[in-house]
Amino acid sequence: MRHGEGKTLNYSDLTPVLRRLALEAGDAIMAIYEADDFDVKTKSDESPVTEADEAADALISAGLREAFPDIALVTEEQADSHDQEDADTFLIVDPLDGTKEFINRRGDFTVNIALVEDGVPTRGVVYAPAKGRLFYTDSTGRTVEETGPFDKNTAGETTPLHVGEPDNGSLMVVASKSHRDEATDAYINKYNVKDMTSAGSSLKFCLVATGEADIYPRLGRTMEWDTAAGHAVLKGAGGRIVRFDDHTPLVYGKAGFANPFFIAYAPGVDLKAP
Template identity: 50%
Template sequence: MSFDSHDQRAIGRRMRDLAVRAGIETLAYFRSPDLDVRGKSDGTPVSAADLAANALIVSGLRQSFPEIPVVSEEVGGDTPSDWSAPFFLVDPLDGTREFISGSGHYTVNIALIVDHAPLLGAVYAPALDRLQWVREAGDAVEETPPFAADAAGPARALSCRTADNAALVAVHSRSHLNSRTRQYLARYAVTEATAAGSSLKFCLLAAAEADVYPRLGPTMEWDTAAAHAVLKAAGGRVVDAETGRDLVYGKPGLANPWFVACGRGVRVLPLAP
């Protein structure tokens, strides 16, 4: 299955609309005193907002594109018989801990994976009024709020800045910054570091607000796919921290290796022996 420019624009626009609709849905829960949080079998939290956003996105994608499987972090997704074929990859609410804490650093994420790589992506941070998405391969934009669920608004093209490796701006996790990542970042010439939650870290790179984001800890493919698509279309990359190769999708178990996301010109350092 291949997608020409017209196909990509139709799919990208539908992904964008569903991300906005799902994000609006989560805001009703975010502003509620009762978030209805439960524990999943892996010990991570899930809220009623996760499940509501998931149901909206999965049903919307299936209705619009029944031939493309939908893989989701939450219940109700598909298990593709052929992981080399195109599939959607959804994280309806990335940053559940941020959502629960009230920080607003959570995102709705929808990606289209083609040939084991993210082709299209939509990332919406409803509490922060940020929306980035890929209209077609190589065309990433950030819309200007307010956002309508059925009409794309004015947008600016996203393009990663060219890094000064002697004065890098780094971004790291608000909730998962570990000693390995601290030690790794210390090897770069970082003059400024900022913390962000969820897939927003990639968004800062795509928007030319930061240069490098290392993640030396566990993540899943749905955590990164949509924002990886945006960053890639903006001229950035996400590489396996050990091999230096581009991150791939549709792996057994869907677990990511440690990785480094970066903008243009960043000299990615190897892991310390």
Template identity: 50%
Template structure:
């Protein structure tokens, strides 16, 4: 399964970069968030591949969900897809947008890939094994190396959202006394912790499950964890939530092996 995820992420990333270089119009969804041809074409590639290879496993994908297309029953396992995480970065010609594919089983992000096609960074994870992949200009996997989240030692290195920072996040970072703050878009924040380049990612702002599942899977495979503010592992497949929409996440803290959780 992980091999198919990697293949599809590379194919989708190639299409994302075609649109990035060619340019495209920016539309607005009902929630006013941006969407482009790259989002739609990437999602088509991923969904076609997953549905052909794994027809029994339902798919939840950002653009389909925005159009109201969601499987009525997710069962014990389902795929979560964000075909272009960091659309704002894409539109603003920044490099840290990503393609994200994850398998969720019994509420846990179990397998995931995160591909940043502009920078060439590629991360994959399955239970007990997380890797950073080197990608050629022809979108081929050249090599792999194991990665592992580190035990955070104060002062911590913190990753924060470039486009969605909040006063609560800034207050949390001040309380940590962090020595380094890395501002980056998209699910790469999870992957920087997984690869021991940072220690903690606090998110006191809006996210959806497709935003986080793939990066969270990589982080957990590397020995880290994402927890809600009450210390529980962030769960997936959340539906019929009182006062919130399906698949919306609460605030959370992602961290390395011994990083802070609250």
């Protein structure tokens, strides 16, 4: 992987840093989550932000800038980082994905950190601290789930992940816990569904990566920092993410870092037209 002016970064240097920072951010988030109360503010786009978002963002940003000063950094909570769409390689962070789940103390929130190269998320970590689930791509790009308890400096036992083999007559579907709507339900109804589950944040990608679900359609607003880490985790487990409208691959570095509607799925699912 090349970055900066003639510099080379080994993926084996990247993975432990992303993993450690995600775990450290998770500790900072849980300290606030488990407090009696915490402050909630409203951003300019009317979305909520908490002191946990800000604490995790400060920790992750400082760690990434120290470790990889030559790689562009895009993070949800720093608007001045959102003008780097032309970077071929960048790190992208959502320090607390699923803020509504956090505020409502539902546990389905994650720390997301990813590396994007030439429009593709190639490495990533998704950590759900309240669930005790940690997913990441190793130095080869293969996705693993690590079982806790987690040591920040030494990886524990890991299980390689691979998407399931879908049965199109009996599909497992995962959908958003906070953003379900009639359009999503209408699209899901095009499939033969065995069962449905709901999950918050980027955990939905991880459920497809583990084989716990076969397809996750998203017909709603998302940003690249919401999806990049989950995309990398799913890709490293053999899954795919395509645009909802034309089923072409979802790419990154788009204007404003805004995503179109998309479908995440295990190969073998017979995708239906919109």
